[in-house]
Amino acid sequence: MDRGGPVATVTLCRPHVLNAQTPATWERLREIGRELPGDVRIVVVRGEGRAFSAGLDLAAVSGGAGDGQPTFQRIAEADPAVAEQIIAGYQEAFGWLRRPDLITVAAVQGHAIGAGFQLALACDLRVLTDDAQFTMAEVTLGLVPDLGGTKRLVELVGYARALDLCVTGRRVPAAEAYAMGLANQVVGGAELDATVNDLVARVIAAPRDAVIEIKALLAAASERGYPAQEAAERAAQVRRIRDLAGLGE
Structure with a gap:
């Protein structure tokens, strides 16, 4: 996390795997939420490289995430109550972005898939590049979105569209995302930083x-x-x- 006055920037830094997420990613996000100074007003979430986040690192599915965190196999073998507690910890990694004392902004370029889509949804506002694509891909793995994304998705686009996106796992390009209310702005890739900075400045200017x-x-x-x-x-x-x-x- 980088801090500049009342603005904190959280960057996913695994560009070699398109910022795919693991349980260790979620633990670090949860820590950032707990450690965030009280005078921070805005949090910008972004991904390093050419994608926001390609979603779940499939090594976590196969049990080889290599980060010492519970894998899907361990969750499967755990008592259901214990398994739900593990997932609840993952949900905390995204849930703090909805805190009432923060305005959170996702700066999205390239792919935002599965957990990446849900991370963008956890933010209050989303600025997309014109090559960005959202995909709720959990169904393709036989899973469900479980990081808070289902509620926010229904709030933004309604039940029927949310169902379409979740059960088909289809890709939603930036223009369609804007049309259905998933994006606040869509800009060229070279304009992303300036657009986000302008949005942040306008929020900071308000009491x-x-x-x-x-x-x-x-x-x-x-x-x-x-x-x-x-x-x-x-x-x-x-x-x-x-x-x-x-x-x-």
Whole structure:
């Protein structure tokens, strides 16, 4: 992780395997989430080289990840409750990116497959290069997406499109991803860094407490009816007005 003031950049650094992920990757991501300084406001997630992430390192499937972490074979042989606890630890690696006090941005080039797609989905915003492709490929291995991606995918594109992507494992090019709401922006490869930096600057320019309140309101909106959402808006606005008046807690 690199830090520049209120912005932290997390880079997957396995370009020789297109940033394929292993249990060790997830453990490090979980550690970063736990160690992140409280004054960080924005986290940018990116992949080194020509791909964001090719998903699961297949060595982890065969039991040869070589990193001392539980392999699929160990999960298969474990008591189901223990196996679910192992997967829960992997989910924590992505879950912290949804924290209400952070705005998280995925800068995606090339392939984002399986766990790579889910990592991008865990972020609040996604900026894609025009050669980027999303693929929910777990079904091709006889598996299900299990890193939080199913809920976010349905929220973004709806049930029918999410089902299509998950059960067919088809590739979604950048233009289609933008059209269906999976991408906030699509740019040429040479423009990715500048576009992400501009987005970060615009978020940083907004008052942090207002951004936190807005994210919380939007994140819960789909689960509330209008009366509950309006009540949440009222409470948030009173907190903001009191704070601006110097009367906040």
